[in-house]
Amino acid sequence: MPERTSYPFLKGHGTHNDFVLLPDHDGRVHGDLPAERVQALCDRRGGIGGDGVLRVVRALSGRGAEWFMDYRNADGSISEMCGNGVRVFGRHLVEEGLADPTQPLPVDTRDGLKVLTFAGGAVDGDVTVDMGVPQVLGESKVGVGERWWTAAHVDTGNPHAVAFVDDLADAGALTSPPEHDASVYPNGVNVEFVVRRAPQHVAMRVHERGSGETQSCGTGACAVAVATATVDGAERGTPYRVDLPGGTLTITWREDGHVLMAGPALIVARGTTDL
Numbered sequence: 001m002p003e004r005t006s007y008p009f010l011k012g013h014g015t016h017n018d019f020v021l022l023p024d025h026d027g028r029v030h031g032d033l034p035a036e037r038v039q040a041l042c043d044r045r046g047g048i049g050g051d052g053v054l055r056v057v058r059a060l061s062g063r064g065a066e067w068f069m070d071y072r073n074a075d076g077s078i079s080e081m082c083g084n085g086v087r088v089f090g091r092h093l094v095e096e097g098l099a100d101p102t103q104p105l106p107v108d109t110r111d112g113l114k115v116l117t118f119a120g121g122a123v124d125g126d127v128t129v130d131m132g133v134p135q136v137l138g139e140s141k142v143g144v145g146e147r148w149w150t151a152a153h154v155d156t157g158n159p160h161a162v163a164f165v166d167d168l169a170d171a172g173a174l175t176s177p178p179e180h181d182a183s184v185y186p187n188g189v190n191v192e193f194v195v196r197r198a199p200q201h202v203a204m205r206v207h208e209r210g211s212g213e214t215q216s217c218g219t220g221a222c223a224v225a226v227a228t229a230t231v232d233g234a235e236r237g238t239p240y241r242v243d244l245p246g247g248t249l250t251i252t253w254r255e256d257g258h259v260l261m262a263g264p265a266l267i268v269a270r271g272t273t274d275l
Contacts, residue, residue: 004274005274006272006273006274007022007029007030007272007273007274008022008023008270008271008272009021009022009041009048009270009271009272009273010023010092010267010269010270011048011049011050011267011268011269011270012088012091012092012265012266012267012268013084013088013246013265013266013268014083014084014085014087014088014127014216014218014247014263014264014265014266015084015215015216015244015246015247015248015249015263015264016215016216016245016246016247017051017082017084017085017214017215017216017217017218017246018049018050018051018215019050019051019052019053019054019082019084019085019088020041020042020048020049020050020052020053020054021053021054021055021056021088021089021092021267022041022053022054022055022056023056024055024056024057025056025057025058026057026058027057027058030055033053033055033070033072034076035072035075035076035077036076037076037275038052038053038072038073038074038075038076039074039075039076040275041053041273041275042074047275048273048275050074051073051074051208051211051214051215052071052072052073052074052079052082052085052210052211053071053072053074054069054070054071054082054085054088054089055069055070055071055072056069056070056089056092056093057070059108061108063106063108063112063113064106064113065106065107065108065113066106067089067093067098067099067107067108068107068108068109069082069085069086069089069107069108069109071085071109071110073208073209073210073211074210074211074212075210075211077209077210078110079110079158079210080109080110080111080157080158081109081110081111081114081156081157081158081219082158082218082219083129083131083156083157083217083218083219083220083221083222083261084216084217084218084263084265085218086107086109086114086116086129086218087116087127087129087218087261087263087264087265088265088266088267089107090105090107090116090118090127090129090265091127091265091266091267092267093105094118094123095123095267101118101121101122101123102118102121104116104117105117105118109157111132111157111158112132112157114129114130114131114132115129115130116128116129116130119262126262126263126264126265127262127263127264127265128260128261128262129218129260129261129262130258130259130260131156131157131218131219131222131258131259131260131261132156132157132258132259133257133258133259134154134155134156134222134223134226134253134257134259135154135155135156136152136153136154136226136227136230137153137154137155138152138153139151139152139153140153140161140180140181140184140185141180141181142161142163142178142179142180142189142191143178143179143180144170144171144172144174144178144179145172147170148179149163149164149165149193150163151163151191152223152227152230152231153184154223154226154227155223156219156220156222156223156226156259157219158190158219158220159185159187159188159189159190160189160190160191160192160219160220160223160224161178161180161185161189161190161191161192162192162194162223162224162227163191163192163193163194164194164195164196164231165193165194165195166195167195168193168195168203168204168205170193171193171205171207174205174207174212174213175212175213177191177207177209178191178207187209188209188210189209190206190207190208190209190217190219190220190223191206191207192204192205192206192217192220192223192224193205193206194224194227194228196228197241197243200232200234200238200239200240200241201240201241201243202224202225202228202240202241202242202243203242203243203244204220204221204224204242204243204244205244205245206220206244208220214246215244215245215246215247216244216245216246216247216249217244218249218261218263221242221244221249221251221261222251222259222261224242224251225240225242225251225252225253225259226251226253226259228240229253234253236253236254236255236257237252237253237254237255238252238253239251239252240252240253247263247264248263249261249262249263250262250263
């Protein structure tokens with residue numbers, strides 16, 4: 001058998017949406033990051049466990065960021081963006097002295113440049129991300145078993161189908177992807193089930209493509225806030241509280257069309273592995 005080489009990793013989460021981070025600053029350790037390695041790392045029994053992998057590598061796009069977040073879902077598939085992940089990514093850079101928390105931090109992603117700010121310029125505290133301008137693309141349908149709902153089709157870097165339900169339990173166990181229209185979502189879709197709690201306050205569950213039901217989804221929370229604000233006819237700049245199984249995010253759809261997402265991000269472990 002070929003010799004197995006150890007490499008460093010970290011474990012972090014944002015509202016319990018958890019990730020394995022792989023420092024690979026010069027792109028020499030993990031190459032194209034094979035899907036099999038991602039699956040092994042994210043395995044919750046035989047690996048480290050996570051909803052996805054964040055490879056920390058220097059950016060080559062020339063878009064004005066030093067760092068690129070190479071994000072993979074737990075099944076090894078490539079994803080355009082991860083809202084909770086990019087906050088954890090930024091927290092790691094600050095804790096390692098690779099970024100200044102008193103200054104805005106641009107991070108390059110497959111969905112373009114995202115700019116992070118750190119509450120009070122502190123190493124700890126909430127992280128806010130400018131998630132860019134969402135696209136509200138009409139309606140679709142999603143189903144679980146024999147039940148179907150109309151869903152708002154919102155793109156926040158990843159495609160989302162946002163369905164308002166009477167009770168979050170209506171979504172069932174979410175052990176498999178909800179039914180959806182493949183002609184609308186040819187590359188799959190993240191599906192959010194949403195209930196209202198109070199004015200500008202909702203709760204949600206999410207099934208993420210490539211990862212299954214997760215405790216939180218940042219781009220999904222943004223899509224939910226945008227869909228809810230659209231139905232409400234809310235003034236731009238109105239903050240929405242979005243409760244997820246893993247915690248709470250605050251989403252603000254600004255006058256200029258950009259969406260801001262604020263929430264916690266933590267690094268909880270580090271070590272080496274040869275998975």
